[in-house]
Amino acid sequence: MVNRGASQLKNYARIIGTGGYLPEKVLTNADLEQMVDTTDEWITKRTGIKKRHIADTGQTACDLAEMASRNALKAAQISPSDIDLIIVATTTPDRIFPSTACLLQQKLGVSGSAAFDIQAVCTGFIYALSVAEKFIRTGSAHTALVVGTETLSRIIDWQDRTTCVLFGDGAGAVVLQSSEDLGVISTHLHADGNYQQLLTVSAGISENYHKLREEGAFIQMQGSEVFRVAVRTLERIVEETLVANNMDKGEIDWLIPHQANIRIIEATAKKLNLPMERVVVTVDSHGNTSAASVPLALDIAVRDGRVKRGDTLFLEAFGGGFTWGSALLKY
Structure with missing residues (x-):
């Protein structure tokens, strides 16, 4: 667990720019009705999702990350050369290696600074934000680019109606910079591998690697069990x-x-005694974009004027692993 309050270190890590990017292709619930045995009513009632974005065949997680990053850099009014740390959270990297962060560094036309990936599935952005904040607070970095990017459509079984309705592609990014003004207040990270089989892709480079060639490797989820654990876990992290x-x-x-x-989302809002008018909801139009979902939602709320300077934000996520985490910050 990471839990370090703002008073313990001298420098604050403050968000100075946000960015997002969604692929142009949109897959609606009506489209899915033509693909699998499901209905718009069923999907909407159980998930709140109406549509999701899908990356083109030649579009990679790094491509999405680059677009989101350039939007964040523009919002922060800085150039790529000002970045001295890049952390990319992704479950769907372009390659086994180099890291997507290194590929992104090259696309941005810079070199030399630290760049690496973090894999914590849907909690990946919270993990990455926490790590970047520690780099800045200890003086190891001054300006960090933190990205969540996913092409989950590549690991979806489009014949499995329990999972194919849930996920989408996209990227979100923030620029963190050392500041005397309060920014990230605290972060809280957790994991429990005992639940690994409830939400998983059961093949990889070392385990069941033959499936990658012979059968493909897709997301498998025991939805009702994941839901119950997620609600309980997020309630606890609110209190923590x-x-x-x-x-x-x-x-x-x-x-x-x-x-x-x-x-x-509604259960977590209730725990915080927040009306839904004070909750940023994008699941209806984006679906679950895993590590990209929190920074995408933040960027949308910043750009439409809901989130303003000085607001106190509570960010949280829960994902396969299981992993979960929160970040409390002043925007």
Whole structure:
């Protein structure tokens, strides 16, 4: 677990720019009705999802990350050469190696700074944000680019109606910079590998690698079990984060959650005593974009004016592993 309050270190890590990118292709619930035995009503009632974006055949996770990163850099009014740390959270990297972060570094036309990937599935962005914040707070970096990017459509079985309706592709990014102004207040990270079989891709480079060639490797999920654990776990991390910072629920301005399921989002909002008007919801139009969902939602809320400077934000996510985490910050 990571849990370090703002008072313990001198430098703050503050978000100075956000960016997002979604592929042009849109797959609606009506489209899925033509592909598998499902209905718009069933999908909407159980998940809140109406559509999702799908990357083109030649479009990679790094391509999406580059677009989101350039939008974030533009918002921050800095150039790629100002970045001295790149962390990419992804479950669907372009290659086994080099890391997607190194590929992104090359696309941005810079070199020399540290660049690496983090794999914590849907919690990946929260993990990456936490790591970048520690680099900045300890003086190891001044300006960090933190990206969540996914092409989950590549690991979806489009004949499995329990999973193919849930996921989409996209990327979100933030620029973190050392500041005297309060930024990231605390982060809280957890994992429990005992639940690994409830949400998994059961093949990889070392285990069941033959499946990659012979059968393909796709997301497998025991949905009802994942839902129950996710709700309980996110309730606990709300309490943990508030207690760690001696903060009342009423001090939270916005909940920016992982966009997996509207019912999980509503349960977390209830725990925070936040009306849904104070919750950023994009699951209806993006589906579950895993590590990209939190930064995408943040970027949308910043750009449409809902999230303003000085607002207190509660970011949270839950994903395969299981992993889960939160970040409390001043925007």
